Amino acid sequence: xxxxxTGGAGFIGSHxxxxxxxxxxxxxxxxxxxxxxxxxxxxxxxxxxxRPTFYCQDVCDREAMREIFAKEKPDAVIHFAGxxxxxxxxxxxxxxYRNNLDSTLSLLECMQEFGCKKIVFSSSATVYGPYNPSxxxxxxxxxxxxxxxxxxxxxxxxxxxxxxxxxxxxSVVNLRYFNPIGAHESGxxxxxxxxIPNNLMPYIVRVAAGQLEKLxxxxxxxxxxxxxxxxxxxxxxxxxxxxxxxxEYASKHCGVxxxxxxxxxxxxVFELVEAFExxxxxxxxxxxxxxxxxxxxxxWADTSKAEALLGWTADKTVEEMCADSWNFVNHK
Ligand code: NAD
Ligand code: UDP
Numbered sequence: 001x002x003x004x005x006t007g008g009a010g011f012i013g014s015h016x017x018x019x020x021x022x023x024x025x026x027x028x029x030x031x032x033x034x035x036x037x038x039x040x041x042x043x044x045x046x047x048x049x050x051r052p053t054f055y056c057q058d059v060c061d062r063e064a065m066r067e068i069f070a071k072e073k074p075d076a077v078i079h080f081a082g083x084x085x086x087x088x089x090x091x092x093x094x095x096x097y098r099n100n101l102d103s104t105l106s107l108l109e110c111m112q113e114f115g116c117k118k119i120v121f122s123s124s125a126t127v128y129g130p131y132n133p134s135x136x137x138x139x140x141x142x143x144x145x146x147x148x149x150x151x152x153x154x155x156x157x158x159x160x161x162x163x164x165x166x167x168x169x170x171s172v173v174n175l176r177y178f179n180p181i182g183a184h185e186s187g188x189x190x191x192x193x194x195x196i197p198n199n200l201m202p203y204i205v206r207v208a209a210g211q212l213e214k215l216x217x218x219x220x221x222x223x224x225x226x227x228x229x230x231x232x233x234x235x236x237x238x239x240x241x242x243x244x245x246x247x248e249y250a251s252k253h254c255g256v257x258x259x260x261x262x263x264x265x266x267x268x269v270f271e272l273v274e275a276f277e278x279x280x281x282x283x284x285x286x287x288x289x290x291x292x293x294x295x296x297x298x299x300w301a302d303t304s305k306a307e308a309l310l311g312w313t314a315d316k317t318v319e320e321m322c323a324d325s326w327n328f329v330n331h332k
Contacts, residue, residue, distance in 0.1 A: 001251070006081035007036075008027065008080065010035060016080070016240040020243075021050045027052035028053045029054045030055045035194075043189055047186050047189070062106035065106050065110045069116070078119075086126075086149050089147050096149055117254075118171045119173075120172075120246045120250060123177070123258070126146075126153055135301055136300070137302045137305075157258065171255065176261065177262075179262075181200075182237065182322075185237075190325065200269065208284050215285065224268060229295055231266060232262035232263055232266055233318060234314045237324075238315055245311060259310060260301040264300065
């Protein structure tokens with residue numbers, strides 16, 4: 001099967017390309033490298049002995065995408081391309097709406113024109129918004145986001161539902177990711193944000209590596225057992241494998257499904273820092289600071305649908321996630 005992977009040079013996309021190539025799929029990556037390094041395809045080739053076909057191209061550019069569809073004739077699409085920083089989305093919302101919505105629309109128009117009927121989309125637990133209690137279940141209402149990034153995911157899920165409602169042959173899987181961390185065991189692929197990281201794990205590894213002075217834990221006065229926020233961290237390789245399960249499902253069924261990809265277990269910030277210290281043997285300097293605006297106290301997934309519908313569960317432990325994140329920063 002020929003799979004067009006938008007955003008395939010990014011953190012989750014690159015790991016998914018490895019899984020695709022290792023399982024006999026052909027991967028065609030379209031990525032404009034706005035948040036990825038040019039050598040990612042070389043690294044994928046080092047791991048798999050095979051290389052995705054690569055187009056350095058903005059997915060918003062519909063004419064360029066038409067040419068790629070005409071040439072490559074993909075059977076399915078995995079749509080990772082998008083901007084993803086929550087804080088940045090509040091300061092430059094129009095850029096987020098333009099990039100994330102336009103890229104999706106140009107992609108869907110090409111799918112329609114070229115008869116490509118299967119799409120797996122990178123949605124997020126953020127679509128559950130501030131009012132649903134954890135564990136999040138796919139049947140909960142998903143119509144309230146708390147920031148422009150989150151709204152792009154809510155809107156795109158709706159666009160995909162409408163797209164599928166108008167074509168009974170379409171198959172759409174909206175994968176709602178929880179908190180992917182970790183890295184490929186080779187140390188060749190991982191989460192490598194430019195500048196100061198926003199997310200917890202990249203921040204922890206940079207403090208451990210001596211590149212940042214200390215971690216600030218955003219609040220220890222939440223209504224949780226140790227007072228810090230709880231998230232459902234999952235290994236990016238497990239997450240990547242979930243995409244192959246979603247593609248298999250989409251090949252056999254039409255219609256739209258939303259599926260949570262998480263472990264079903266929550267870890268607090270303190271617990272993650274301690275697990276990292278144990279896995280790496282390195283102390284992480286930290287202080288407790290104030291709450292970060294917009295953070296919800298506790299988020300984790302109900303994973304029963306992923307297991308029942310896709311036959312997928314996240315297997316890797318928090319220790320493996322921490323060890324692989326540390327291995328990646330030491331390989332770079
Ligand atoms: P990433 O930034 O590493 O990867 C996204 C890739 O898309 C980058 O390589 C970037 O260069 C590319 N891109 C962005 N806009 C593009 C455009 N218009 N045309 C072509 N390429 C474009 O992010 P990631 O962590 O791998 O996330 C992948 C997807 O998963 C995103 O849609 C993100 O919103 C979603 N998601 C991520 C997380 C997370 O915690 N990492 C959680 C939930 C959902
Ligand atoms: N966090 C923290 N310090 C940091 C970055 C994050 O304490 O420097 C906390 C944050 O408050 C949240 C958790 O770590 O509770 C995960 O944050 P991240 O930004 O990685 O993911 P998200 O908020 O999107 O779930």
